[in-house]
Amino acid sequence: MSDVRHNVCLIDDDKIYQFTAKMILEATGLTHSIKTFFNGQEAIDYLISPENQVPENLPDVIFLDINMPVMNGWEFLEAFSLFYKELPKQIVVYMVSSSVDESDIQKSKTYEPVTDYVIKPINRDKYRELLSVLAN
Numbered sequence: 001m002s003d004v005r006h007n008v009c010l011i012d013d014d015k016i017y018q019f020t021a022k023m024i025l026e027a028t029g030l031t032h033s034i035k036t037f038f039n040g041q042e043a044i045d046y047l048i049s050p051e052n053q054v055p056e057n058l059p060d061v062i063f064l065d066i067n068m069p070v071m072n073g074w075e076f077l078e079a080f081s082l083f084y085k086e087l088p089k090q091i092v093v094y095m096v097s098s099s100v101d102e103s104d105i106q107k108s109k110t111y112e113p114v115t116d117y118v119i120k121p122i123n124r125d126k127y128r129e130l131l132s133v134l135a136n
Contacts, residue, residue: 005032006131009059011043011076012036012096013068017120021063024124030131035059039068040076048083055089060134063118066097066104073097077111084113092134094118 008031010021018036025031037043043062052058066073073095084091095108098120108117118130 004134005030006060006134007032007056007058008034008131009043009062009091010034010036011038011040011062011068011073012065013038014065017065021122021127024122025127025131027124028128028131030128038070040064040071040073040079042070043076044071044079047080047087053088058087058089059091060089061092061094061131063094063096066095066099074107077113080113081111094130096120096122 008025010018010025012018012021018038022034022036025034035046037046046052047058064073064076071079077093080093091113092115093111093113095104095114095117096119097104097117100119105117108114116130118126
């Protein structure tokens with residue numbers, strides 16, 4: 001198993017999902033820190049804040065839900081797409097949704113920052129697989 005531990009960002013308005021995802025992610029042994037946000041706007045505000053413009057404060061990976069209040073996943077991607085290349089490190093984004101709608105899957109592929117579309121629920125082995133890819 002890799003010794004690399006990652007900074008993870010969960011963007012999802014479901015408190016139960018956040019709680020269980022955080023527990024499962026911690027159980028992989030591949031996380032350094034896990035930040036949680038209940039909507040895309042909270043995450044954007046965090047990512048663009050001046051104190052977070054150093055690599056160690058930014059996430060290595062974002063797990064992004066689609067349906068959220070205030071700013072949904074698509075709106076987050078629109079905003080994130082405007083500045084993500086200027087961040088001091090590359091951030092991997094996974095769309096995470098219970099939707100198996102092919103139009104959502106295809107739409108996610110139109111956003112350059114999105115690495116893949118992952119269908120909930122996500123088990124420990126799948127999180128481990130997604131985080132292990134980051135180490136390579």
